[in-house]
Amino acid sequence: QSVLTQPPSASGTPGQRVTISCSGSSSxxxxxxxxxxxxxxxxxxxxxIYSNNQWPSGVPDRFSGSKSxxxxxxxxxxxxxxxxxxxxxxxxxxxxxxxxxGGGTKLTVL
Amino acid sequence: EVQLVQSxxxxxxxxxxxxxxxxxxxxxxTTYWIGWVRQMPGKGLEWMGIIYPGDSDTRYxxxxxxxxxxxxxxxxxxxxxxxxxxxxxxxxxxxxxxHSGFPLNHGWFDPWGQGTLVTVSS
Numbered sequence: 001q002s003v004l005t006q007p008p009s010a011s012g013t014p015g016q017r018v019t020i021s022c023s024g025s026s027s028x029x030x031x032x033x034x035x036x037x038x039x040x041x042x043x044x045x046x047x048x049i050y051s052n053n054q055w056p057s058g059v060p061d062r063f064s065g066s067k068s069x070x071x072x073x074x075x076x077x078x079x080x081x082x083x084x085x086x087x088x089x090x091x092x093x094x095x096x097x098x099x100x101x102g103g104g105t106k107l108t109v110l
Numbered sequence: 111e112v113q114l115v116q117s118x119x120x121x122x123x124x125x126x127x128x129x130x131x132x133x134x135x136x137x138x139x140t141t142y143w144i145g146w147v148r149q150m151p152g153k154g155l156e157w158m159g160i161i162y163p164g165d166s167d168t169r170y171x172x173x174x175x176x177x178x179x180x181x182x183x184x185x186x187x188x189x190x191x192x193x194x195x196x197x198x199x200x201x202x203x204x205x206x207x208x209h210s211g212f213p214l215n216h217g218w219f220d221p222w223g224q225g226t227l228v229t230v231s232s
Contacts, residue, residue: 002154032215032216033216033218035218035219037155037219039155044205044222044223044224044225045147045155045205045207045219045222046220046221046222047218047219047220050210050211050217050218050220051211051216051218056220086154088154088155090155090157090218090219092214092215092216094215096171096172097169098157098159098160098169098170098171098172099145099157099160099171100157101154101155101156101157102154103154104154104155
């Protein structure tokens with residue numbers, strides 16, 4: 001059971017907008033920033049969004065992040081086939097004194 | 111280019127010891143934390159621990175404290191993850207990743223190494 005809760009799956013058709021939620025608590029999302037990682041099949045994870053809503057260079061602005069209280073969301077607009085991947089949220093947890101990840105959401109582009 | 115290159119895949123027997131490595135290049139190795147993340151087959155990401163190569167300050171996840179040892183040799187810009195007695199349940203992909211941002215609890219991991227697959231089987 002992951003400390004951060006994500007839906008196990010999400011799907012959409014090309015061009016659609018999809019959102020993935022991440023629910024936590026006051027000891028993690030509620031008091032620290034949230035990062036999102038994308039893991040394409042057979043590859044290492046890479047950061048997609050950091051500090052709640054910032055883009056690393058090279059990440060298209062079709063991806064956006066937001067945070068409110070103890071929850072966060074990743075939105076993907078203009079869905080493309082190459083967005084098919086696993087997505088993980090992560091945050092520091094003050095109780096565990098370390099990083100915690102969500103269980104991951106498998107995004108399927110129909 | 112900032113890069114982390116991990117050592118190759120390992121196949122070990124239960125009870126054996128193992129040390130895998132993660133070599134950083136393209137940046138000042140001693141001034142960034144390096145974290146380790148486990149991914150068991152078909153499962154999600156789990157943070158194991160983190161080390162600051164500059165002074166070897168090391169923090170462990172409660173789930174991995176006492177199960178693994180994280181170390182670093184700053185003279186060769188390399189971080190390590192080691193086991194003294196492997197179990198079948200240690201079979202997983204292990205990633206190292208550089209921590210960016212400040213302070214520690216407000217940072218993120220970027221870039222990641224390519225991963226080291228560890229298989230433990232009798």
